[in-house]
Amino acid sequence: MRYVKPKKFLGQHFLKDLQIASDIADTIDACPDLPVLEVGPGMGVLTQFLLRKKRDLEVVEVDSESVTYLKEHYPMLKGKIIEQDFLKMDLSALFQGKPFVLTGNYPYNISSQIFFKMLDNKEFIPCCTGMIQKEVAERIAARPGNKTYGILSILIQAWYNVEYLFTVHEHVFNPPPKVKSAVIRMTRNETTNLGCNEKLFKQIVKTTFNQRRKIMRNSIAPIIDKDNPLCADPLFNKRPEQLSVQDFIELTNRVEAALQQSTVQ
Numbered sequence: 001m002r003y004v005k006p007k008k009f010l011g012q013h014f015l016k017d018l019q020i021a022s023d024i025a026d027t028i029d030a031c032p033d034l035p036v037l038e039v040g041p042g043m044g045v046l047t048q049f050l051l052r053k054k055r056d057l058e059v060v061e062v063d064s065e066s067v068t069y070l071k072e073h074y075p076m077l078k079g080k081i082i083e084q085d086f087l088k089m090d091l092s093a094l095f096q097g098k099p100f101v102l103t104g105n106y107p108y109n110i111s112s113q114i115f116f117k118m119l120d121n122k123e124f125i126p127c128c129t130g131m132i133q134k135e136v137a138e139r140i141a142a143r144p145g146n147k148t149y150g151i152l153s154i155l156i157q158a159w160y161n162v163e164y165l166f167t168v169h170e171h172v173f174n175p176p177p178k179v180k181s182a183v184i185r186m187t188r189n190e191t192t193n194l195g196c197n198e199k200l201f202k203q204i205v206k207t208t209f210n211q212r213r214k215i216m217r218n219s220i221a222p223i224i225d226k227d228n229p230l231c232a233d234p235l236f237n238k239r240p241e242q243l244s245v246q247d248f249i250e251l252t253n254r255v256e257a258a259l260q261q262s263t264v265q
Contacts, residue, residue, distance in 0.1 A: 004043050004065050015045050015105050015131070017172035024131055025049035027165060027185050028101050031127030035095045039086050039104035039114065039130075042066050044074050046105055051076060056095065060086045087113055091121040102128040108177065111136050115156060118186075122159050126188040137164055137182035149241045151209045155202065158194060158245050160186040196252040204252055208240040215239055223255065230258040 004014070015021055024046055028036060035056035041047045043066065050057050051074070060082040061067050067083050082089070087110065094100060102125050106114055111132040118125050135148075140156050141164040142149035156162060168181040194201060204223060211219040217226045217236035224230065235243075235251065243251070 004063070004069050013105075013108065013173040013175060013177045014042050015168075015172060016174055018045070020168055020172060021045045022049045023166070024103070024105070024129070024183055025053065027129035027183060028053065028055075028103055028127070030185060030187065031101045031129075034127065035098065035100045037091075037094060037100050037102050039102065040107050041070060041104070043069055046103075047074060047077070050103070058082060058094065060084055060089065062086070087117055091117075091124050094124070097124075099124055099126050101125075102130070104130045106130050106132050108133055108179075112152060115140070115152065115186075119155060119159065122188065127186070128160070129183070129185040131168060131181050131183045133177075134167060134180040134182040137184045140184060140186070144242060144244045144247075146241070150212065151206055154205050154245050154248060156186060158201075158249075159188060159191055161189050162186050194249055194252075196249045197256050200256055201248060201252040204255060205240075205248055212240050216243075220255070224258060228258055228262065230254060 026049075028050070035058070036050055036053070038047060038050060038057065038059040041059040041061055042063075047057075047059060047070070057077075058080045059070070059077065061070065062083070062085045064083065067081055070077055070081055102118060115128075118128050136152070139148045139150055139152050141162045142153045163185045165183045165185055168183065170176040170178070170180060173181075200223075204220065207222055208216060208219040215237055216239065217231045219240060220226075220231075220236070226236075230236075233254075235247070
């Protein structure tokens with residue numbers, strides 16, 4: 001087998017540029033001594049450079065054609081190829097339950113889902129690097145007040161420090177995607193507890209950004225009535241993209257207290 005045919009339904013765009021692959025592999029150096037899980041290795045263009053790091057490396061690949069290729073061309077991966085859907089994996093079962101670095105040239109069609117799974121398993125993933133669509137990378141790294149700042153920005157930045165490392169152009173892929181790509185690194189910050197009801201925090205973030213053009217008083221209405229005295233606060237005259245992570249944490253605590261008060265009454 002000489003090559004693997006990229007499959008559109010799997011969001012496969014195979015990187016051809018070896019220097020870029022090497023540069024992506026180097027992003028894990030900021031998180032030394034940890035084992036590494038690569039998502040979607042395809043034909044192993046990134047894998048070959050990760051293997052040179054002399055780390056405990058496992059790869060997860062759902063495409064059986066790619067798995068066959070990897071077995072033929074990378075015998076050193078014997079016993080290290082997980083033929084599964086990453087989104088359905090039990091990450092706590094990897095590396096004897098030890099923390100690990102997550103990396104890869106992530107499939108474009110599930111990149112956001114990959115990062116939501118990362119958040120659900122943040123105790124196992126102190127560092128995540130890799131390549132995604134430029135638009136998604138900008139969204140993750142965006143700061144308050146930026147038009148790309150949104151749900152992913154807040155939920156990830158609550159737990160991780162985000163670095164937008166470099167942009168990758170379309171012509172270095174087969175097939176070339178219709179968008180530019182970018183490489184990012186996310187490293188766990190010092191937060192161990194948000195200091196609020198995390199479920200309500202997520203609900204408020206998602207609810208308000210689903211109507212991001214509205215001011216908070218109106219966009220938060222599905223959670224707390226806009227006639228509630230709390231909503232008279234000037235904060236509720238702002239739009240969600242104007243609020244920092246800490247603003248949303250403090251808001252969550254205030255909304256929870258107001259909901260409890262209204263229940264008592």
